[in-house]
Amino acid sequence: MKASTDQVLKQSRVQRLEQTPTSELPRPSRNARGESPCAACPVRDMNVCGALTDTDLATMNAISTDKTFERDQTLIWEGEAAGEFFIVSEGVAKVFKLLPDGRRQITGFLYPSDIVGLASNERYAYTAQALTPMRVCRFPRSKVLELFDEMPVLCRKVCCVASNELAAAQDQMVLLGRKNAAERLASFLLLLLRRKHLRGEEGQAIDTPMTRAEIADHLGLTTETVSRTVTQFRKLGHIELDGPHHILVRDEPALADLAAFDDPDGLPHTASF
Amino acid sequence: MKASTDQVLKQSRVQRLEQTPTSELPRPSRNARGESPCAACPVRDMNVCGALTDTDLATMNAISTDKTFERDQTLIWEGEAAGEFFIVSEGVAKVFKLLPDGRRQITGFLYPSDIVGLASNERYAYTAQALTPMRVCRFPRSKVLELFDEMPVLCRKVCCVASNELAAAQDQMVLLGRKNAAERLASFLLLLLRRKHLRGEEGQAIDTPMTRAEIADHLGLTTETVSRTVTQFRKLGHIELDGPHHILVRDEPALADLAAFDDPDGLPHTASF
DNA sequence: ACCTTCCCTTGACTCATCTCAACGAACCCA
DNA sequence: TGGGTTCGTTGAGATGAGTCAAGGGAAGGT
Structure with a gap:
C-alpha cells in the first residue's frame, strides 16, 4: 500500500x-x-x-x-x-x-x-x-x-x-513479527543506506529527517526503545551520530549481521514485468 | 482462468x-x-x-x-x-x-x-x-x-x-506493529470470516486448517499465546470451538471492537484499475 | 535575551508476552 | 493393541520492551 x-x-x-x-x-x-x-x-x-x-x-x-x-x-x-x-x-x-x-x-x-x-x-x-x-x-x-x-x-x-x-511490505512483516529491537533498527538503517546508494548517492552517512517517534512507529517500538538502541549501537561503534538526524554507518557488516537480512547480498531486486 | x-x-x-x-x-x-x-x-x-x-x-x-x-x-x-x-x-x-x-x-x-x-x-x-x-x-x-x-x-x-x-499487507503491518495479542487474533478471525463470505460461503463458522503455531507465526505471537487467547475468547463467549480447527464466531461485534479495524464497515476494497 | 515547545536521552519500574515445562488427546503405523 | 509423534492447552516463572518520569538541548517566537 x-x-x-x-x-x-x-x-x-x-x-x-x-x-x-x-x-x-x-x-x-x-x-x-x-x-x-x-x-x-x-x-x-x-x-x-x-x-x-x-x-x-x-x-x-x-x-x-x-x-x-x-x-x-x-x-x-x-x-x-x-x-x-x-x-x-x-x-x-x-x-x-x-x-x-x-x-x-x-x-x-x-x-x-x-x-x-x-x-x-x-x-x-x-x-x-x-x-x-x-x-x-x-x-x-x-x-x-x-x-x-x-x-x-x-x-x-x-x-x-x-x-x-509488496516484496518490501513482506520484509517489513518479518521485521515487525519476528525481529527484536536491535534487529529492527539495524534492518532499518541498512535499508535507508541501501536506498541512498540506489539513488546514486555515495557515502555511509544517512540522514533521517524523521523523529525518533516516527522511527518507532515504523518499527513497532517506542521512542525510548529506539533512542536506547541507537545509543547502544553508538557505544558499540556500529554507528556514529552527528546530531540525531545524521547517522554515519561505521560498521555495516555488524549491522548486517544483526539485521538478519534474508537477502544476504543486499542486492536490490527488480521485478521483471 | x-x-x-x-x-x-x-x-x-x-x-x-x-x-x-x-x-x-x-x-x-x-x-x-x-x-x-x-x-x-x-x-x-x-x-x-x-x-x-x-x-x-x-x-x-x-x-x-x-x-x-x-x-x-x-x-x-x-x-x-x-x-x-x-x-x-x-x-x-x-x-x-x-x-x-x-x-x-x-x-x-x-x-x-x-x-x-x-x-x-x-x-x-x-x-x-x-x-x-x-x-x-x-x-x-x-x-x-x-x-x-x-x-x-x-x-x-x-x-x-x-x-x-499491498493494502492487505499494510493492514498486517498495523496489526504486527501496533496491536496486542487479543486484537491480533480478533483481526485475524474476522479477516478469515470476511474472506469466507467474499468467497460466497455463508455462516459464522470458519475452518482454520493451520495449526496454532502457524497462526502464531502469522500474528507475531507464540503458540502458547494464541492458544491462551483463543481460550479467553471462548470463555468470553466471543467464539465457540468445535475442535481446534473449527471456530464459530458467536459475537462478531465484540471481535470487531477488539480488532480495531480501520475499516469499520468491513467492506472489501476493490482496486479500480 | 528570554520563554516556550518539541525532541532526545536516560533511569527506574511494570507488564504483556515469551520461555520452559508438563500433560492429555488425536493420529499414525506396525 | 501399543508406542511414537504431533498438537493443543495450561501453569509458573523470566524478560524484553513498554510506561512513567525527569532533565537537557535546540529551535522558534516575541
Missing part, C-alpha cells in the same frame, strides 16, 4: 545522482526554459519514469502538474477519495495508518522516485505527510488509467512497482 | 461450498469431458479470472496447467527461480519467509481464487506450502508476461490484484 519502503530500492537502473560529485546537480526548476520539466528531473531515469521513452514521458508530462509541499503538509488523507498519484522528485514523506485510539503505524517513508497513491482503491487507505519540503509530480488517477491502454509499458511498470512494494 | 460458459459461474461465485450439504459438490475434474476446465472452476468468477471474457479466458487456459498438491507439499521455494504463477482453485496454503536462525513469518494464507508468485522478482522471495490438499492453475510466468501485450485487461487486473495485496 503505499509507496513505501522499497520501491526505490528495488530499482536497479539508477545511475543518475551519483554523477553529481563532479558537476553540480542541475536542480529542476519547474518548466524552466520551457522544455519538459522531466528533462531536469533528478529522478528522470528512475522507477516508472526510467522505463519510458522520451515520447511516452512527454505524454505523461502532459497530464502531470508539479507541486510542492512544506514540512508537515499532507499529500493525501486516509479516507479521502483517491484521485491522484504522486511521484516524489525531492524531499521525504511518511506514510501511515491510524487506529481509532490514535496508535500509528508508519508503513513507509517516501524518497525521491517513490510513488504514492497507487495502492489505493476508491479511497486512500493511508495518510502521507511531508517530513521535509517536497517537490512531487502529480498525476490525475483517471488520466493515468486512460493512458494504460495506449501505453502498455506504463501499466507493466506500475505492476512492477506494486510488486516490488 | 479458463474459458467457460457462464451459467456455472454465476452460481459458483457464491454459493458453492455451502450448498454441499444437500448436493454433492461437483468437483471440477481437470479437462473432464474435454471442455475448458474453467467451466467447472469454483473460482471462475473471482479475482483475475472474473475480469476476463470467455475468449480471454480461453487464451489464458491455453497456457495453464492444472496441478494438485498434497498437504505439506511445497508450491514454490524461497530463492528459487520464479518461473510460475499459481491461482488457487481449491485448498489452503501458507506463504512464509524464514530468518537464518529459523524464525518464521507467515505473510499470508492462500484460499481459492488467491494468486501466488506475483510478488516475485527473478527469484521467489518466499515459500508457499499446502496446508490441505490443493488444486491450482499454473501459469508460466514468461507466457503470462507475453499475454500482457495482447490482453491489456490482464495487466490491469494484475495491477489491481497487487494493489489489493
Whole structure:
C-alpha cells in the first residue's frame, strides 16, 4: 500500500545522482526554459519514469502538474477519495495508518522516485505527510488509467512497482513479527543506506529527517526503545551520530549481521514485468 | 482462468461450498469431458479470472496447467527461480519467509481464487506450502508476461490484484506493529470470516486448517499465546470451538471492537484499475 | 535575551508476552 | 493393541520492551 519502503530500492537502473560529485546537480526548476520539466528531473531515469521513452514521458508530462509541499503538509488523507498519484522528485514523506485510539503505524517513508497513491482503491487507505519540503509530480488517477491502454509499458511498470512494494511490505512483516529491537533498527538503517546508494548517492552517512517517534512507529517500538538502541549501537561503534538526524554507518557488516537480512547480498531486486 | 460458459459461474461465485450439504459438490475434474476446465472452476468468477471474457479466458487456459498438491507439499521455494504463477482453485496454503536462525513469518494464507508468485522478482522471495490438499492453475510466468501485450485487461487486473495485496499487507503491518495479542487474533478471525463470505460461503463458522503455531507465526505471537487467547475468547463467549480447527464466531461485534479495524464497515476494497 | 515547545536521552519500574515445562488427546503405523 | 509423534492447552516463572518520569538541548517566537 503505499509507496513505501522499497520501491526505490528495488530499482536497479539508477545511475543518475551519483554523477553529481563532479558537476553540480542541475536542480529542476519547474518548466524552466520551457522544455519538459522531466528533462531536469533528478529522478528522470528512475522507477516508472526510467522505463519510458522520451515520447511516452512527454505524454505523461502532459497530464502531470508539479507541486510542492512544506514540512508537515499532507499529500493525501486516509479516507479521502483517491484521485491522484504522486511521484516524489525531492524531499521525504511518511506514510501511515491510524487506529481509532490514535496508535500509528508508519508503513513507509517516501524518497525521491517513490510513488504514492497507487495502492489505493476508491479511497486512500493511508495518510502521507511531508517530513521535509517536497517537490512531487502529480498525476490525475483517471488520466493515468486512460493512458494504460495506449501505453502498455506504463501499466507493466506500475505492476512492477506494486510488486516490488509488496516484496518490501513482506520484509517489513518479518521485521515487525519476528525481529527484536536491535534487529529492527539495524534492518532499518541498512535499508535507508541501501536506498541512498540506489539513488546514486555515495557515502555511509544517512540522514533521517524523521523523529525518533516516527522511527518507532515504523518499527513497532517506542521512542525510548529506539533512542536506547541507537545509543547502544553508538557505544558499540556500529554507528556514529552527528546530531540525531545524521547517522554515519561505521560498521555495516555488524549491522548486517544483526539485521538478519534474508537477502544476504543486499542486492536490490527488480521485478521483471 | 479458463474459458467457460457462464451459467456455472454465476452460481459458483457464491454459493458453492455451502450448498454441499444437500448436493454433492461437483468437483471440477481437470479437462473432464474435454471442455475448458474453467467451466467447472469454483473460482471462475473471482479475482483475475472474473475480469476476463470467455475468449480471454480461453487464451489464458491455453497456457495453464492444472496441478494438485498434497498437504505439506511445497508450491514454490524461497530463492528459487520464479518461473510460475499459481491461482488457487481449491485448498489452503501458507506463504512464509524464514530468518537464518529459523524464525518464521507467515505473510499470508492462500484460499481459492488467491494468486501466488506475483510478488516475485527473478527469484521467489518466499515459500508457499499446502496446508490441505490443493488444486491450482499454473501459469508460466514468461507466457503470462507475453499475454500482457495482447490482453491489456490482464495487466490491469494484475495491477489491481497487487494493489489489493499491498493494502492487505499494510493492514498486517498495523496489526504486527501496533496491536496486542487479543486484537491480533480478533483481526485475524474476522479477516478469515470476511474472506469466507467474499468467497460466497455463508455462516459464522470458519475452518482454520493451520495449526496454532502457524497462526502464531502469522500474528507475531507464540503458540502458547494464541492458544491462551483463543481460550479467553471462548470463555468470553466471543467464539465457540468445535475442535481446534473449527471456530464459530458467536459475537462478531465484540471481535470487531477488539480488532480495531480501520475499516469499520468491513467492506472489501476493490482496486479500480 | 528570554520563554516556550518539541525532541532526545536516560533511569527506574511494570507488564504483556515469551520461555520452559508438563500433560492429555488425536493420529499414525506396525 | 501399543508406542511414537504431533498438537493443543495450561501453569509458573523470566524478560524484553513498554510506561512513567525527569532533565537537557535546540529551535522558534516575541
